Amino acid sequence: MSLWTAGDAAAATGGRAQGDWVADGVSIDTRTIQPGDLFVALQAARDGHDFVAQALEKGAAAALVNRIPEGVAHDAPLLIVPDVLRGLEDLGRAGRARTQAKVVAITGSVGKTSTKDMARVALTGQGRIHAAEASYNNHWGVPLTLARMPRHTDFAIVEIGMSHPGEIAPLSRMARPHVALITTVAAAHLEAFGALDGIAREKGAIFDGLQPVGSAIIPEDLPVTGLLRDCADKAGAIVVGFGRDGMARLIHARPADGVLSCRARIAGKVFDFTLRTTGTHFAMNAVGVLAALSSAGADVAEAARRLIDWHPPKGRGGVEDIAGLRLIDDAFNANPTSLSAGLSTLTGLTGGRRIAILGDMLELGPEELAMHRALADDPAMAQVDLVHAAGPRMQHLYDALPPEKRGLWTETASELAARASELAGPGDIVLVKGSKSSLISVVVEALRKSFHIPTPLK
Structure with missing residues (x-):
């Protein structure tokens, strides 16, 4: 069953439809667009109008635009509106209403x-x-x-x-x-x-x-x-x-x-x-x-x-075993509450050493350094054996820890990732957590590669 006809979409947005098209989906990204989708030419880091021709070549049913883009035929299947984001909002409201x-x-x-x-x-x-x-x-x-x-x-x-x-x-x-x-x-x-x-x-x-x-x-x-x-x-x-x-x-x-x-x-x-x-x-x-x-x-x-x-999404607390290493990938986001929860998850697992690899928590305002330091007093931290840290904010937690808990500290996550083989060993349980923009996820990938055992040649 179709999602949007040209007439329905025009009525929802007050726009002008060119052609008698039918869309089975809605897409904002030519990299993942499917044949039959309505491509929405949003203005973001790039102007979506620059990709309309590519979307139509990939089989898009039509494109939601505010003008006919350069290189696109004047009779191409389009839905022309004054403002593309407003047009998408109107489609959303109409989709909800029906x-x-x-x-x-x-x-x-x-x-x-x-x-x-x-x-x-x-x-x-x-x-x-x-x-x-x-x-x-x-x-x-x-x-x-x-x-x-x-x-x-x-x-x-x-x-x-x-x-x-x-x-x-x-x-x-x-x-x-x-x-x-x-x-x-x-x-x-x-x-x-x-x-x-x-x-x-x-x-x-x-x-x-x-x-x-x-x-x-x-x-x-x-x-x-x-x-x-x-x-x-x-x-x-x-x-x-x-x-x-x-x-x-x-x-x-x-x-x-x-x-x-x-x-x-x-x-x-x-x-x-x-x-x-x-x-x-x-x-x-x-x-x-x-x-x-x-x-x-x-x-x-x-x-x-x-x-x-249900399984936790990638980077949001899923536990995986990699050649004897138990890895908690929680590298998508972090604030004091979620990091405390991550530490509780780490200490709730049994096995070898419990190791936390932590990147900066961002967008915390003027008290951000104190919030990083305060994690040293988190109840779960007493059961963590070793902490590796990356970033200038997380250095304040690192410095507040007792010496025996301090592993490596580096200015950037990539520097820590380069030393992945030094961060943990077989039998260890490792939590990797930080704000997405801290890029601590590169440590997750480095650990996966470091502990990956290639399949033997036959």
């Missing part, structure tokens, strides 16, 4: 993408599911997700992020969710918000877009839980708290053999589930997911059973 799907929106300082993926997997078998790809959660990611949503979707999961004040509310109003889940509120993007309260208010703005009598799923026991409740109450939402003592409650999460055996109480009923991870913070996110799906009318028992099929 579906009867139950929409769950997810935000939070930590765990948005993994929680979104967890919800998608948990809903398997409960109808037609549509979810955001990758970390598509910003001013173009949300409308793109909505524009890609098939008309007959049963459940949709939309991820909403932010880096500056005022970004979440308009995206939530575009998505118009029935249920909105906040994973947690932590010290991330403090440069833009100044204090945790400011981050909490921005996260709480996700409730502004809720459908009438929608549900707000909020974490209990945070310093800012009261603020989140105020935001939910202002929006007229039904509030469901989740945590150790919330209406949705994690009873236990017991690690064994690389998995977590969990029990939770959701809407007055007890459910057991298993996660393929040892990070207990993922168990708490799973409780939030089950609470959100319960509020959306899904079968919670079936969702709980399906959770065993």
Whole structure:
């Protein structure tokens, strides 16, 4: 079934359609475009109009543009609008308006993408599911997700992020969710918000877009839980708290053999589930997911059973064994809360030495150096045997550690990666974590190569 006809897309955007085309998908990237997609020529690092000819050559059904690009035929299949991003937003709103799907929106300082993926997997078998790809959660990611949503979707999961004040509310109003889940509120993007309260208010703005009598799923026991409740109450939402003592409650999460055996109480009923991870913070996110799906009318028992099929995304806490080395790849992002959770995951595994390889945490504002130093006093750090660090900010943690815990410190992650063979040995358990821009992920790849055993020649 087609996603957009030329007439429907023109009506949604108020644009002018050339040709009688039909699109089966929506794409913003010629590297991954599929035949039949509508190519959206967004202005980003490069002007998408420069790639329209290439998109059409690759089989795009049409292109959303604000002019006929150079080198493109004047009668080419196009949808011409005054502003391409505004046109994509209009497609997103129209995509949302024409579906009867139950929409769950997810935000939070930590765990948005993994929680979104967890919800998608948990809903398997409960109808037609549509979810955001990758970390598509910003001013173009949300409308793109909505524009890609098939008309007959049963459940949709939309991820909403932010880096500056005022970004979440308009995206939530575009998505118009029935249920909105906040994973947690932590010290991330403090440069833009100044204090945790400011981050909490921005996260709480996700409730502004809720459908009438929608549900707000909020974490209990945070310093800012009261603020989140105020935001939910202002929006007229039904509030469901989740945590150790919330209406949705994690009873236990017991690690064994690389998995977590969990029990939770959701809407007055007890459910057991298993996660393929040892990070207990993922168990708490799973409780939030089950609470959100319960509020959306899904079968919670079936969702709980399906959770065993979820795997942490690459760079977000998955555990892998490489020639005797146990590696926790958590190199996609970091702030004090998520790094503390990563250390807990590390110390929850049994085996050889526990080694943390840490890159800078970024966008923490004027207290960033103190936040790095404070990690030396994290309770889990007492069980870490060795810390290697990269970056000028993480040097402050390194210097605060007792001498016996200090491994290597380098100015850059690439310098640390060059010494991968010195960082760990067979039998060790290694956590690699840092902000994405710290580039600490290069150490992950270096460790994989260093400990890879080639297949013998026959």
